[in-house]
Amino acid sequence: MRKLLLLSTIAFVGLVFIARLFYLQVYNEDPYSLLDDNAIRKVYDYPKRGYIYDRNGKLLVANQPSYDVMFIPREVKPLDTLELCNLLKITKEDFINFYDKAYRYSPRLPSVFIPQLSRMEYAVLQEKIRKYEGFYIQKRSLRDYQTTIGANVLGDIGEVNNYIIENDPYYKSGDLIGKQGVELSYEEVLRGVKGIKFTQKDRFNRDIGAYKDGIYDTLPEPGKDITITIDSELQEYGELLMRHKHGGIIAIEPSSGEIIAMVSAPSYNPNLLVGRQRSRNFTKLYNDTIAKPLFDRSLKAQYPPGSPFKVLSALIGLQEKVVTTQDQFTCRHGYYLGNRRLTGCHSHASPLSMNQGIAQSCNAYFVNVYRRIIDKYPKPAEGMDVWSNHVKSFGLGDYLGYDLKIGNKGRIPDGDFYDKWYGANRWSSTYNISNAIGQGEVETTPIQLANMVAAISNRGFYYTPHIIKNIEGEKIDEKYTTPNYTTIDKENFEPVVQGMFDVYNGGTAYSLRVPGIDICGKTGTAENFMRIDGKRTQLTDHSIFVAFAPKDNPKIAIAVFVENGYWGSRFAGRIASLMIEKYIKGEVTMTSMENWILTHSLENEYAKPYSGKEFGINRQSALQVIDKITKDTVVNPLSTRTSPFK
Amino acid sequence: MQRDFRGLNFDWITIALFLLLVGFGWLNIMSASHSGDITSYFDMNHPYGKQSVFIIFTFGLIILILALDAKFYERFASIIYFISILSLLGLFLFGKNVNGALGWYSIGGMTLQPSEFAKFATSLALAKYISDLQTNMKTFKDQIKAAGIIVLPAVLILLQNDAGSTVVYAAFFFVFYREGLQQIYLVIAIFLILLAVLALKFNVVVAVLVAAALIFGHHFFGQRKRPQIIQPIAVLLACVAVSFGIKYFYNNILQFHQKDRISIWLRLESDPDKLHEMKQTILYNLNESEKAISSGGLTGKGFLQGTRTTGKFVPEQHTDYIFSTVGEEWGFLGSALVVLLFVALLLRILYLAELQKSQFSRVYGYCVASLLFFHFLINIGMVMGLIPTIGIPLPFFSYGGSALWAFTILLFIFVKLDSNRINEW
DSSP: OTTHHHHHHHHHHHHHHHHHHIIIIIISOOOOOGGGOTTEEEEEEOOOOOOEEOTTSOEEEEEEEEEEEEEOGGGOOOOOHHHHHHHHTOOHHHHHHHHHHHHHHOSSSOEEEEEEEOHHHHHHHHTTGGGSTTEEEEEEEEEEESOSOOHHHHOOEEEOOHHHHHHOTTOOTTOEEEOSHHHHHTHHHHHOBOEEEEEEEOTTOOEEEEGGGGTTOBOOBOOOOEEESOOHHHHHHHHHHTTTOOEEEEEEETTTTEEEEEEEESOOOGGGGSGGGHHHHHHHHHHOTTTOTTSOHHHHOOBOOOGGGHHHHHHHHHHTTSOOTTOOBOOSSEEEETTEEEEEOOSOOSSBOHHHHHHTTOHHHHHHHHHHHHHTSSSHHHHHHHHHHHHHTTTOSSOOOOSSSOOOOOBOOOHHHHHHHHOTTOOOGGGGGGGGGTOTTOBBOHHHHHHHHHHHHTTSEEEOOBSEEEETTBOOOGGGTSEEEOSSOGGGHHHHHHHHHHHHTTSTTGGGOOTTOOOEEEEEEEEEEEEETTEEEEEEEEEEEEEEESSSSOOEEEEEEETTOSSTIIIIIHHHHHHHHHHHHSSOOOHHHHHHHHHEEOHHHHHHHHHOOOOOTTSOOOOEEOOOOOTTOOOOTTSOOOOTTO | OGGGSTTTOOOHHHHHHHHHHHHHHHHHHHHHHOOSOOOOTTOTTSHHHHHHHHHHHHHHHHHHHHHSOHHHHHHHHHHHHHHHHHHHHHHHHHOEEETTEEEEEEETTEEEOHHHHHHHHHHHHHHHHHHSTTOOTTSHHHHHHHHHHHHHHHHHHHHTTOHHHHHGGGGHHHHHHHTTOOHHHHHHHHHHHHHHHHHHHSOHHHHHHHHHHHHHHHHHHSSOSSOOSHHHHHHHHHHHHHHHHHHHIIIIISOHHHHHHHHHHTTOOOOHHHHHHHHHTTTHHHHHHHHHHHHTTTTOSOTTOOHHHHTTOSTTTTTTTHHHHHHHHHHHHHHHHHHHHHHHHHHHHHHHHHHOSSHHHHHHHHHHHHHHHHHHHHHHHHHTTSSOOOOOOOTTTSSOHHHHHHHHHHHHHHHHHHHTGGGOO
């Protein structure tokens, strides 16, 4: 027995050790990854970010170098602090502050001393930096906008947030990523692939040479340049016209679905969100809750479409064969059910057939058509569903699928919607006749409306709107080159197109004709409400206009929304006509119309909910006239706005 | 039999295991101590280069040891022991202080650590004393005398502030037990360890309660005809005294770093802030060593490819923490192999020891196995966090001339004694 004690102890200890090793190395061990090894430093080599060009090949976004002054506290030798402070334009207290902070972080590791010097500041420092031991300059790449327009289209880049870092292993803290617009949509194309260098470090975090002589290192892959569908001249003109107004313009090329212009007003200069001042400016833009410059009204704002929606009612009526182009309806300044007036209307000849119904934008006409559509079916919900499906085939009521990451579904009600609201079959077509004229429960975004016009101009189909034209010669996604057909037959479009043409020839947009161009359009004036001090208050109507031109082989389809712009032809109609002329002719001949837009502001109107002034609903009220704005007039949303509360 | 070959009848299995351990150890020292290119295996600027030289000297030593007559060791055991004690005493006059321990002689550029050599000297003296025909290890008087042989160098080393090397002398307990120490001592030893752990981990009350349960359980349910009362109560009172003594020893006698090591081992610290701070300071070595071993995975990162080893994240990696290099670069397979090599060597020595016809050879063989086992247990246990930190080298593996030579002498004297077995009649 005495012989066994040491023997068994040895065997037991051997087993315990192997078990412990198994626990540490096999059972408890995550698969080893070089990227997670904190004994290896990963140094990333950032590739050039792709450039962005407009549809005509004009460079919109490039890169610019910026320079960080870096230093390693332990390596700093006594120096002429005063001279360095003067060079960097900082005080001696700043200097001591930065130094202490960095020293506390790590005396052995590089810290940023002054971030993002401009080229000028760098030039002065460049020849002196060698005098300051421990200091060096690190180059970074920032975006360089060659233009002051299109902030909502182009977007910007900024540092990744923690959520992205946790969910996408590609991004590391401090990396830049597209935050909005095209920069966000085409982030993976533009960014390229960063290179990586593995460096072995010691326990003091110092580099001690390449890991395995760099066999795992990779070279960066440069980002690809992209061309977007925006016509920068038209975009710039649109932004000029929309100054001092809130709203959005979307112009689409119907034959391809390319977005030619995408204006959201008010906007801002994209250069504000570059480099050192980005976060300060972003906060200011973000905090402007009246103008909301960061809110892309052309994609996200959901408005009642108003009268432009009437053309859909006409199309559906023809398709469902509940109305012919010859049928006439009477209008007694509104639509009457028995003696009850369900909706009003303005003065025009009566009775009207379809052509004039569209041209004069008669409410009563379309309510009649709408009721016939719904009442064609035994149950209102069935009729509603048929109507809803027709409307949705124009890309309304759901996300359009364009290649920008923001948007809204809009709202197109169906049978279910009202069954839930009123109870199954406890309602009829008279309950929601406002839908016929683009009010009521119907809501759309400007881009949806523009796309609807494009579908009409194509007589029955549309291409999903998109912003990408090409990626260094690569073909764009097939989904943007495949037509989407509406549920309306081609022959039913002609009378409606003719009606829209007549809107310009004797109809509600007679005053907006453009010499030499056959434009089809439709005005819209939408009632809208806001809760002010807990009371539902009707605000000044929105001014809406949709158009396409020329009538045959259309080159441009456009939707213009001007918030609280009184009525359709007043602001939106003028802007649409000017945009069309500018795009088709390349110049603007209607200088008086242009002057009018450039000298009239709606800022007073936007201040009304806060200033308590009366809204003039359905009557002409005095407009705010301003000095003519030009391209070079600086409208800085960051300048202190005169407070409406004074 | 092959063993009849005069002069060549050494146990080649032991020698092969020895060579494997030394060779593999040298490779790992190279990994742990190289910086950049390896220009020469004898680069004296780096520990691995020096170790190459030490290993070459080792072969000279082996030849010398094996060439001497086997009777030499028995005959001169007392003198070797005497010289060893002198060399330990001499440290108080001429010693050099390294890392707080007064343990080294500095001769020219070389340093020698006499405490390493004292191990085999003590083993020889102990073997000689026990194998004396007049010695009966079952008697208390001779047990005390034998213990004196061990305690003398142990106390000297403790006075030189090298507590780690002192602990190793506890290994001789196995020898005593094999040669006739009563079983009650084994029970007492296990009981004391249990009491100490319980008293420190929980408190004295828990320790005494558990002790009481064990003692009375043994007395009442044991196969005694008449249960006794006085004896168990006396034992229990002794337990109370010992528990308080352990507490007192821990709180007042141990140095701070020793206390911290035990506190970490028993997970006594519960304040997370304090624990975090400990990880940066006294736990740093252990923490880094465990991380290095874990990162090795099943198959390791490959020779010279360990990222934590190359980055020198584990301090003292080429000496006491050499096993963490094995863990990182050779993975579970390599580390388990090292453990198995050690177990094989130890079991081989034990097997040979039991075969010895002379008591001197047997006792000496047991001393060798016990000492090597204790180093193996403490060093690898410490590096993997199973045992409180005690800084002693891993035999044949760790960098260092004194340790390598001392362990080689220790082992090869036994190889020589074993080879002479055939003549022992």
